[in-house]
Amino acid sequence: MSDSTSTEEGFTGVDEPTVGLSGRRLVATLYVIVVGIATFTGFVLGVIGPRDLDPQLFGFVDMPPTPLGMAAYGGITLATVLGVLLVGVMFVSSRYVD
Structure with missing residues (x-):
């Protein structure tokens, strides 16, 4: 008789990464x-060219x-303002980890 739990196909003993985005990666995205x-909107406003801009x-x-x-x-x-906040x-x- 063989022990099927230790010779299971695909079992590597390493936790597989979960599918999806981590918190930091999601925020960066x-x-x-x-x-x-914001860059695209600025470009569109420049194309429209309102007066006194x-x-x-x-x-x-x-x-x-x-x-x-x-x-x-x-x-x-926007990159500066949001970047400083992030x-x-x-x-x-990182200083107050549970």
Whole structure:
């Protein structure tokens, strides 16, 4: 008689990774998607070209109101704001692990 539990096909003794996204990977994916949407929206606003459009990156860097300038403004601004918040959350979560 053989012991079927130890010779089971496909059993490696190693936990298989679960299918899906981990928490950090999900947040990073959402971050990239949201920054991409902001960049695209800035580009669209630059194409439309409303009057009196004078973007200033971080309050002191003048950006051109062209499609590329507006895309850079939208992407950089949101990436910086969300990036600082995400780094803060990651720092706090790594310091206070249950």
